[in-house]
Amino acid sequence: MEGGASDVVKEFIGLGAGSVVFLIVLGFLGGLISGFIGSGGAFVLTPGMMSLGVPATVAVASNMCHKFPKALVGAYKRHKFGQVDVKLGVIMGLSATAGVQIGIEVQKLILNAWGEAGSNLYVSLAFVAILSVIGVFMLIDSRRARKSESGEKISGLARKMQSINLPPMIKLKNGGSISLWITIPIGLGTGLLAATIAVGGFVGVPGMIYILGMSSLLASGSELVIAFIMGMAGTVTWGLGGFVDIRMVLLILAGSLFGVQVGAIGTTYVKDYMVKLVMALVMVIVCVSRALVLPNYLNDLGMITVSAGTRSVLETTSFVVMCFALAVGGAIILGNMWLRKRALARVPLEEAKARLLPLKIEESKDRL
């Protein structure tokens, strides 16, 4: 998906009113999710652009180009809320950039060995394998954290990792320290996944939570720094080849720069476990979406037979389910914000009542 492909056609489609609105709305929802969970908004943009007739390489390149300015704005906003470990984000961003290059080489190897069908199958299998395991785990953990009175707890694995004293050590923003050598595999994995399925944060954020011992809010905020560095490096690579369609980038940014800031503000309305819950739900639904198209790729490799009609149904359903993942994430984020705002609007009345009570007691004493 995100590999160098100088032999692929470069085509820049005409954009009608429908396409413009579609890209802006998609950008807003993707930005909303990214601002809230640190990543995850980009996965639907590449297939979204491709559904408009954009070639895969132009879609991937344009998606990458929109990602880094969106991540910059989101990281800035969340940094003001104290939810970003900039130092760790920069360090992991560098190893993630290396991971992207490794991922691109892996993609090229698979493309050369098994062609486009093999590459598509590899990408979809990666989606299903990684997202199903991590997504279900996070779903269970978020429910546990919600029920627990003490909320989020640092995992046993993270405690062990933090106890390893292998210099150089990096001080974490929420306390503790971690060896640089432990952050590197997580960064590499983030970049590898970004190069494979376009969303590195599905490994990066859980890695920071469960291996490094960061809180969900801090991990998701810091992921935006990693996304910024990866996105900028990737844009340079694609830009050198002339694959970025700046018009689509600007249309997506028109919506995503709103969405990412609203999503960032949304994190101040919720407890830590909600970030895990939204991320887990998005991952599980996207996993289902990608599993739906596995038969098509197996058919392309000649392993099974799928009729043209079935193929079309599976592809359309997969895309709809992917959009549903965005919609679910957006609904939870905006719904929680709306509920909290309503609760806040009631507070002054209750506070006023509470203040009136002592006055009434005093008046009663005077009358006695």
Add this chain to the structure above:
Amino acid sequence: MGKAKDSPAARKRRARALKRAFLWGVVSLAIYLAVFLNQDIVTRYFTKGGVFAIVIIVTALAVSLVHGSFANYTIELSGIQPYQDGKHQEGGH
């Protein structure tokens, strides 16, 4: 909450946000119009590759500043504010 909204400080903040949203909005609109009214030329140059990759980066960063600021003040005017320490934070940027 009604009283806080009508306070002189709140009115001043809203007026400032409105002014800034308008100014950044005008610049953002100018950028978008410049690109889309000349999309053939823009697409031709931005996809030349090579050194034009820098132009892409600079454009994306410029839009993030301009349109991001417009979005920030518009969101503030809409009443969506961060919630911290048990209360809404006025001037959420």
